[in-house]
Amino acid sequence: MQTHEIRERFIQHFVSAGHTEVPSAPLILDDPTLLFVNAGMVPFKPYFLGQQNPPFANGTATSIQKCVRTLDIEEVGITTRHNTFFQMAGNFSFGQYFKQGAIEHAWGLLTGSVESGGYGLDPERLWVTVYLDDDEAANIWRDVIGIPEQRIQRLGMADNYWSMGIPGPCGPCSEIYYDRGPAYGVEGGPIADDTRYMEIWNLVFMENERGEGTGKDNFEILGPLPKKNIDTGLGIERVACILQGVDNVYETDLLRPVIDAAISLTGATYGANHADDVRFRVIADHSRTGMMLMLDGVTPGNEGRGYILRRLLRRIIRSARLLGANGATMEVFMNTIMDTMTPSYPEIADARERIIRTAVAEERAFLRTLESGTHLFTQVAQEAKAAGQSTLAGEKAFTLHDTYGFPIDLTLEMASEQGLEVDREGFEALMAEQRARAKADNKAKKTGGADVSVYRQFVDEHPTHFTGYTQLADEAQVLGLVAGGQLLHTAEEGDEVEVILDTTPMYAEGGGQLGDRGTITVGDTLLTVEDVQKVGKKLWIHRATVTRGAIEVGQQAIATVDPTWRHQARQAHSATHLIHGALREILGPTAVQAGSMNKPGYLRFDFNYTDPLTPEQLARIEALTNEVVDADYQVNTFETSLAEAKAMGAMALFGENYGDVVRVVEIAGDFSRELCGGTHVGHASQIGPVTLLGESSVGSGVRRIEAYSGLDSMGYLSNQRHLAAHTATLLKTPTDELPDRVAQLSEKLRAAEKQLAQLRKQQLQQQAGAFVDTAITVGDVAVVTELLDGVSGGDLRQIATDIKARFGSRAAVIALGADENGKAPFIVACTPAAVDKDIKAGDLVKEMSRFVDGRGGGKADMAQGSGTRAAGFNDAFAAVRTAVAAH
Template identity: 40%
Template sequence: MEYMTSAEIREKYLKFFESKGCKRMPSSSLIPDDPSLLLTSAGMVQFKPYFLHQKELDPAYIGTTTVQKCVRTNDIDNIGDARHLSFFEMLGNFSFGCYFKQEMCAWAFEFSTEVLGLPKDKLYFTVFEDDDETIEIWKSLGVAEDHISRLGEDDNFWRAGPTGPCGPCSEIYFDQGPEVGCGSPDCKPGCDCDRFLEYWNCVFTQYDGQEDGTLAPLKTKNIDTGMGLERMAAIMQGVTNNYDTDVLRSLVGVGERLAGVEYGKDEAADLCLRIMADHSRSVTFMIADGILPSNEGRGYVLRRLLRRAVMKGHMLGLDKPFLNEYVDELVKLMGSVYPEIIDNRELIRGIILSEEERFGANLRQGRAFLSESLDKLEGTTLPGEQAFTLHDTYGFPVDITRELCEERGVVVDMEGFERCMEAQRNRARAANVKDAEAAWSTYGGIHAELLKELGATKFVGYQELSSQATVSALIADGERVSELQAGQTGEAVLDATPFYAEMGGEVGDTGIIEAEGVKVQVIDTKAPEKGLVCHVVKVLEGTLSQGAAVTASVDADRRARVTRNHTATHILHAALRQVLGEHVSQAGSYVGPDRLRFDFTHFAAVTAEQLAQVERVANEFIMSATPTNIYETSLDAARESGVTALFGEKYGDQVRVVECGGFSRELCGGCHVANTAEIGIMKITSETSVGANVRRIEAVTSYGALDYINKVEAELKETAEELRVPLFDVSERTAANVKQLREFQKKAKQTKGIVSDDNITKLVGSAVKSAAGYPVVISRVKIADAGGLRNGWDVLSARMAEPGACVLIGEKDGKAVLMAAGTPEAVEAGFNAGAIIKAIAPCVQGGGGGKPAMAQAGGKNAAGIDDALEAARKMLL
């Protein structure tokens, strides 16, 4: 056999099936176009509508061929052995009724033996136990009878679930030799050992499984075939381990370089290197397709893979972020085939770095959890449940847990840990079965049937806002009806419509559907199935009947407001990339008549200066009055011209480009202005975080911006009137008032000690009768300044049982602060604050004086405070 690289195998496969009349189609996104599926895990996912005949293939082709990127994690704990991968490429070939077993078997045999040059004596074939037809086909192609074996339903009958499309399958195996086998004389294809490697599965989907177990024939006999690229690369490169193939071995080499270890010397280290290589590939492609780390769904899968890779690096001594080294290598290895990892390279790097840094904190928390568990442990065995919590919550491999426990003489209850792991595996298997069933389930009941019956709705709303149409179908309460009467609500499907259905963040149109004697309000427009437009309606007058000729008219003013906001999101996107960097990608949007919301990938809050710059850049372009240019082209041509493909979006071969001069060029199916000047002005109203690495900007345009500015101005005028200053002095006066308020608050805080209830109560209780008969408080107090003494006297005088006086002395920065004060009644009885201060101030090397009712002084020698107080007592008591 001739050595072949993964790239060569990939291209030879696609070209081979193209030569047979199949259409080469790109890999679909890892985010399947089906809400019932978590991730794209098989090549057939994107062709589900074709198998169900909801969409028809161009008659110029007899089938399709793809190389589909896939992610599966139901066997995550086996990843790192010779065969299991979380990310893999599936070479696929699909027919929707044009050819069947004979052609498929012949082509699979031809490609294996003539294109790849596999020795015929190394190939083995399995068929479903009663599929005599396929056995005869293989024999007619020259396959020896002893190289064909029958297997039961568990191995060679493919079902997505208990019901739905299914059929027998035939698998092709390559004999890797007895040296990698189990040694049993009965070893044959289907054995659990590695000798016979399955590399191709031809599924003959010809039945529709019924609930009673019977098999009803499908409308057409279909082909769904897949060949694992990594497994075939292992065969063609003469190795028995997927990780020894060219692409994965290069990624293993990245780990060798980073950790300073040599692959093949230590099995524990080798396992870490293999897992790091595999998981880094999954993480890179998942982020490139629009999946962001989170705690649920796809985001959880991504985060778990990323953290597992980091933990394996940690086991090799890599305690700093390192995964971006793999991203750079993947761009070199696979970027030419999957340009999305090049287009989103900086985004991928930024998110990975952010996650690695965050996970560092998790590692510390995990260690703290383990340390706390060990401190509380009674005995010398850590419960398996706690080891599982470390594994599942903190990402701690149980091997690390065991190592850390061993340092403290503790063993881990591995049986308990395995019970928890098995329970988790069962949950994962159940979810995987559910996903497989969903992959072949019908698309949504009544709407799927309507799409199949009526075909796609013709959309004319780009060119006109009012058009003639025929009512194709009506729905009320989830069922088909022939008419909707006045007062009823429901859904109306037209053969053609100017109403844009909610899609890509843009809200659905509203408006009116009319006929003679009939008036229907369109409340919203939806697309429950791709291509099928449903108008959510309420009949205002008359009766709307199926088959009626009507005039459908969009609310033109509302549509105009929506289009302004939609084009503004494109301009905002371009401005953000210009100011913040090319890593910025759209991560969601809302485009309504009143406002726009734009979510984008970024790793920090946008500063006020950056936000102002973004707004300025966007408005400068809006005011340039640049015409928009909207056209259709091929996806490849669009990419070559530098068009921005939206993050996580899925596109077909033909795409629609919305171009605003040289400033913004995006793929988009929405409604847009003809000239940027129609937008008027864009005003950003807020910028916030909506999740890890995702920011959100809200903005308004045209009339919405005018309303916003008028509201802000009204608030400003009202504030100016309250402050009694000119409009543009509001900021200065507010700042002065805030400064004054803070000073008051500071003084209040400083005075808090002396005027607190406890302190005032103590001072009141210390009052004694003076020689003149009025009560007087003579005391040392804690103060911040003289103002604190005055505030203290205000509270003290109000709390004293009868009018009196005080002499209070405090210390600040080693100096004495003195105050004497008295009520009018005390002054009338002979109290003279000024005379008292003048007499006692020398005790603290100070001086001062004042009026009879209040006097203050300061002194350099705080050590003389007690002498000053004693002098005051002698004068007053």
């Protein structure tokens, strides 16, 4: 029974029993306690806690939830039943049926006949465990279901009392096991051997709430939940393992194709030795987990979810290399796993290109890292062993990380394989030093690369007095001039210099707002200020060019802000606050700021949120923002204590440290109240119209909105209006009818494309027949080698399949290539008779790859690849003919 059918039977069983089918939630939810959804009940947690009323008819639900658990990544493949990604099928009751109902539902599905929609498992091979003192559950299994007493075993809290590992719902559970037979271990039930007796279903009788604690049995039970609930979890992969008659979860229909692809790409043999088997399983498991994470919007990174994904992808790449792969493999693995998973998750089809692009880019980067880092690791490991050492020095691990980009977890893993430990304390100490240097370097960048010590005396003795909240021009004394990290006494026309003033109206970059632009004048001398930065939060550095005359330390000057720049910058900054307020109003309080940048007329705002915003949500955010603008609320700014500001609910700026006294900017009362040192308009109407340009993902769990404000917003809207009018003129359609007209044209275009595709198919079929007739014979094998004009990579597979079929029982090899806009896709197909002669398409594709600067792989009967040098196809085809002749 295929996995997709196992899923469908589960859902239908419970829907027929009155449960509401609930689609799987994304792997990332707005739950600060979880990196990823790790159990089927996670999306239902508010209902179990009584925080919300379940919106399901009859108070019951069923789902097959995507789950990821990554705490024991290193165990993947070593044990034969552990997956980082798994599908948890569950049925849930919120105050409705309890223990007997859950047990009867589960038993009915597991032992029901295949004809009636069940799984058809032999009831004599099912064992159960219950919590130590749960006599009620034990009695139901014995007296109602009829399981003999000897197949009901009792286990303690660590095994049969369920919680999420964090404060939340919990309760005793009963687990159902399948006896796989004597070949898998000793008799005696799950207590004796939990490999032979495979757990397939956990029935949680959720009736309590747990508090803080560690481990599976070291926590406090706070008390009963408002209602007794049922949460069950059936492991789809484990049931598939049993129903498909395979030894482990890696050999089911969903993952075995990835192992087969790895065999083809590496030349290694699955089942030959344990070490290689572990690598094959890592590739299969991590390919699926990585793909599913990317499907839900995670991108490789150096922190949090992004780092987990990066680690998974790197383990795939390294495992493939250890098995013998010489080139890129990720595209093949990702395509294979997406093929197996798409029937259950159709949304994969729309994300396929994005997922492959992300995975391949990560592979390219890491292959470069592996090449240099692995060589160095081998060297230092051999040196440590030669010296009789059992520990790799922290300094060596740091060099691998800092110089070669080799992640510490990979160093730890490789060291373990060599029988070595790693000095983690030494490594962490060097990492702390590096972080301190990075902070200093960042400050240096903000001050033109100068030694920060140059400014120390000014920071300590002459902090800048900022007057820009109330003035656009002010008198100032020139306290210092800096260029190239050196103090100067004078600067002349054409010099680029950093000017230190005792007083300035110019805003220094901070809080997402760019530094002001303006001028500094001393008599006839003029300096154009291009940027203003801070040193030590107290000193303003004016980056300027002397455009006329000369300037000296000690002179009196006039510092003037460019009024247009400041006005438009204030508009954008105030608009940023309003958009933040609108986001929280519409998306909820979890949509908090994660960074921003605003400059005259433009802003971008990053915020913590997992899902893309819908067009309707964006429209509401824009409308609400402009409603506040139109209401013309006064913008209030005032200083208060940090404690008082927090008590008022003022939002703190992302990544900012505050003193005891803070500045609060308030627009429309509770709608927007933030700690902010930036410049703002006096009234909301001065912002002008705000136009959202759209939103996008900028990292794991972080979204970005971009917008125009003021005149830039009006200019953008005017341009859009003109574009719409021009388009309406071209289409001879009133502007308000454009959507319908475009839809009509799109439909006609699709119809035309469909007709062209049909004609194309007919043309390809005609070509296939011609190629069979002109095939050359190499030995006793017919060989077709053709470079096709005007054929896409997708068409190659169709025509190769057609040609292959036309050869029937003859031994034949078909090698096709195409020149497709600078790319060089190619494919090799072998008939069964050719495969019987040990001619493998996967081997021939690798041979072709060398001549077209490409990569590829596949199975014995069909393999494909892509290169970048179509000029090499003649040599590639010659190599195919030579290889065939060798057989």
